[in-house]
Amino acid sequence: MKQTYEFPIIKDCRKNDVLNTVDSYVSADATLRGVKDENMPKDEFLNDIGDMIYMRFWMISVQEIQIALKMNRYGMFEQKSEHYQLVNAELIADILNKYCKWKQKKAMEYNLSRKPVSHQIEHQVNHDLIDREYLEVILSDLKKGKLYRHTNAYLLIKSVPKEFKPTEKQYYSLLEKEEKIMEEEKDLKSKEEKDPLIVKKIIREFNESLKVKAHQRVFNVIVCNWLSKTIKI
Template sequence: MIVAEKKGNYSPLDELKKSYSLSRINEYPINDAKTIIEASIYQDATLKGIKDENLPGEFVLDDISEMILKMFWMLTPEEIVSALKMDRFGYFEEKSQHYQFYGTEYVAEILKKYCKWKRKKAEEHNLSRVPERQIEFKPDHDLIDREYLEVILSDLKKGKSYRHTNAYLLIKSVPNEFKPTEKQYYSLLEKEEKIMEEEKDLKSKEEKDPLIVKKIIREFNESLKVKAHQRVFNIIVCSWLYKTKIKTN
């Protein structure tokens, strides 16, 4: 099943009301759920004018699917499509900026805005999935964020490498004084790309099967730009957390 955008007079509120009778994304078989998410994301990226070379590849789509199934499992596929469309059409107070970098944190930002909008409309219109309940279940995003932060801090205390700590979703929380200058940022990016090139070369040399080597190179080329940016974000976030949450304790 692929969820297509509805044509005609689009009403986010009408779409929301219909969603209460539809299956949530986590109720689909895992492979079907990923197919639906990836098709919706690719469609949105295309409609937003993302250049062909910057369209999300397999690595990014997998990462986005994992994030949605963990953090936004309570949404229906139709809601995911509607949330992305609402952002394109400017329904939210502030439109999310992708800067030709369509990644996991960008999609998470849009879906968080949608959930906030959804809670407000559910209260205003007394919407509910279960008749005897007054208001639809409210995902505790503050709790999700706290648990996410605790995992990162635990990894840092164990000495895990900054670049391999999955911290990039917190990049917007980093105060400006802990962010690098543009020159420093691109220096870090260049360094990470070189390190990834070395990792790819080492992995290719260790593999004897030429078909697998070909796959390694293809996946590397598809994910290099996004993964390098994410690594730099990881480093920036972890450096900030170490200086403010760990070193001070």
């Protein structure tokens, strides 16, 4: 753990290098945990995972992502994060949150810190600040009129109070609606594309991600409805 303070943090690294390394780590972890070939994270999910890491975990090093994934596989956290054949941003965020809390606790126990050349800075993860910054990004999207279903707000679904969550029947009604809208978007995109190979790719990627993206879009709607009713936008 002491060595992790010598690695450069994600914010100070080239973005493409970080994203390529994250893709490699996440794919390797999925393989080691027995994710089936057809459920391996594809480009869309890997891109979403990369965006989430840049937004929420820029203060750790890219090497620590590999460490966190390994610790989770080895059952070193109080509760293991299970994939259930789905590797997405929510799963990786859950694992990295556990790692950051573990690291902060150990750093306090052993008085560890990040040491730049000129002076020493205590390196502690401020989860409240990260969550506030993430919320500000979502609120900014809403102020600009971005559609609820297209706002990257689904990671806040656990924070939504029960009274703002739909019933099971309402949830599946929303899910059915989003799947239908996505089908229409796919059909429109396919008709506009002339290259049959690209059309085939559009359809394949749509079929691979439909269920996950539809659930995320429903979560986005629920979170944004909650925010619009409780926070002045």
